[in-house]
Amino acid sequence: MVRTRFAPSPTGYLHIGGARTALFNYLFAKRNDGKFILRIEDTDLERSKIEYEKEIIQDLLWVGIRWDEGPDIGGNYGPYRQSERLELYNLELKKLVEKGLAYECYCTEEELEVQRKLQLKEKKPPIYDRRCLNLTEKKRKEYINEGRRPSYRFLVPHKTLEYTDLVHGKVTVDCSLISDPIIVKSNGIPTYNFACVVDDYHMGITHVIRGDEHLDNTPRQILIFEALGYKHPFYAHIPMILAPDRTKLSKRHGATSVKELKQLGYVPQALINYISLLGWSPKENREVFSIEEIIQRFDFDHILDHPAVYDLEKMKWFNHYYISNILTNQQVLKYLQELDNNVKNNIDLYGKIIEFEKSRVYSLLEFIDVFKIISNDIVDYDLSNVDANLFSLNIKNTYDDLVNIEFSSVDSIKQSLKRIIQKHNLRTQDLYKPIRFALTNTLEGIELPKLIYLLGKEKFLNRLKNFISFVDSKTKV
């Protein structure tokens, strides 16, 4: 039985890279009828916050990833927060100490820092010199009397390690180049490399799928598995997602968290589809896949081993495609309600807006923009880039006909406008542009007859009049 896990540390929001790691773990588990587990790695007491755990869970649920076991729903391998499994790590630590494979270290962080800098200065790799490996009992007592508390280090066997990565293939490592890692901090809390191994074993994880940044942790972890006498899981390191400047993705690169994307009007299906294609591709020459189709096709053979650059433009296109072609009007309305509380008070109007705008919109926010245009009258026009006098003139000249536009449907409005254009011998844009501008203060957006229909006769005429007097007042000054 395949068991995979996503193991975030609750020190921040779920970002695009984390979401993809979670997704790939989920896909692989589902592809093989296995289980997907959510585990919270909160061993960093200072930075971990329960609020972040809640946010991460919310975001994961929003994108549509579901787990079979986790801190919120329990399971047979719990608890699923590392802070609640401290006895287990202690037990495992004891085993290693008894075997002589872990040892106390009384060095302070300051001392270690000094040593590290010295080694770096001499252009040597910063490796712990094992000065605490064979402490005399006397020295040990001395340290304790000084008030020092020991951390525990894992004794790395200096051998050559070979293992197979499901994405990268065979990996060989010279372990004499690896520094003895601290596995339990002086406050008694395990570090990542230890807790991770203990949990992956006791939770029965069969496949560890994670980002390439963990490649160098893998030999350490395998060594600890071996020291404990446990068989290690399979490893698959997936390529990282880079920002357009080809550095690690971070806040300064704009919208990188799932939460931000949601607020920007992206739809979860589009997000899933887009990130699934970052570093992985199905055989077919097509790019729109439902999550079920992706599960069916998911495999390690088509995972790339070089990083992918995150491109918001393509993400936008996916969003457009899903809104226009995949989602029903009802689904769009539902997402809109999640996005803006005000939507539920104007269901009918939003229903119309969705019907009219669905096929051309790139973001959910654009529906809300249309709503705002319709409900908020314009108090101040930006005349700097338009020929305001000509616009005003054209509206004045046709106003008596505009008053008589037939409002029964979008099409009747369109026909009325057509007649007016013919009657006055105008080009379409001579009438469309001024009206659009008078109505919205912009020159682009929703199709004009639809806008006029949504506005209704009263607002339509009021805004025209308002625009004319606005222009008059500006030109008189």
Add this chain to the structure above:
RNA sequence: GGCCCUGUCGUCUAGUGGACUAGGACACCGGCCCUUCAAGCCGGAGACACGGGUUCGAAUCCCGUCAGGGUCACCA
């Protein structure tokens, strides 16, 4: 700096020694549609990092150079 990973259009990618005149998608450019802006449809431009090998034949295998990324914490 040591160690590790990686290099196909601007970006995501197809490609597993002959089917490659290197295919698709986003973005870009042009046209059509519409007497508006978009959307849609059609078309165009655009890449095997470089240099050596191996081979009858290399985007594909090997070596080197260059370039990018990751990592060297009592963070995960």
